[in-house]
Amino acid sequence: MRAFVDPDLCIGCTQCAGICPAVFTMEGTLAVALVGEIPGEEVPAAVDAAQACPVSAIRMEES
Template identity: 50%
Template sequence: MKAFVDRDTCIGCEACAGTCPEVFSMDDEGKSVPIKEDIPESILESAQDANEGCPVSAISIN
């Protein structure tokens, strides 16, 4: 599974990076950037928590 961020929707609140820093980080524009690789099974639950915690639903995991 991979994480995707809709950069037009992202408000840069950093909730995803705080919840799952192994998958999400913030770029120079203050927007979330997911890792490019598949999400390791060991942190998939944390990545899904970040998805559910996004206040503007900018994250999708599939």
């Protein structure tokens, strides 16, 4: 599983970084996702973070 943040949609609310800091970090005012495969143990939290994003800026992809 991989995660991508759409920088055109992200409003910098920090929710994803709070829920899954191993995968989402804030760079300035926007969130960025870990590059590459998400470690298996972090997948549930990453999915939670994606679902919690208020503007649906996080896309999850099977890899």
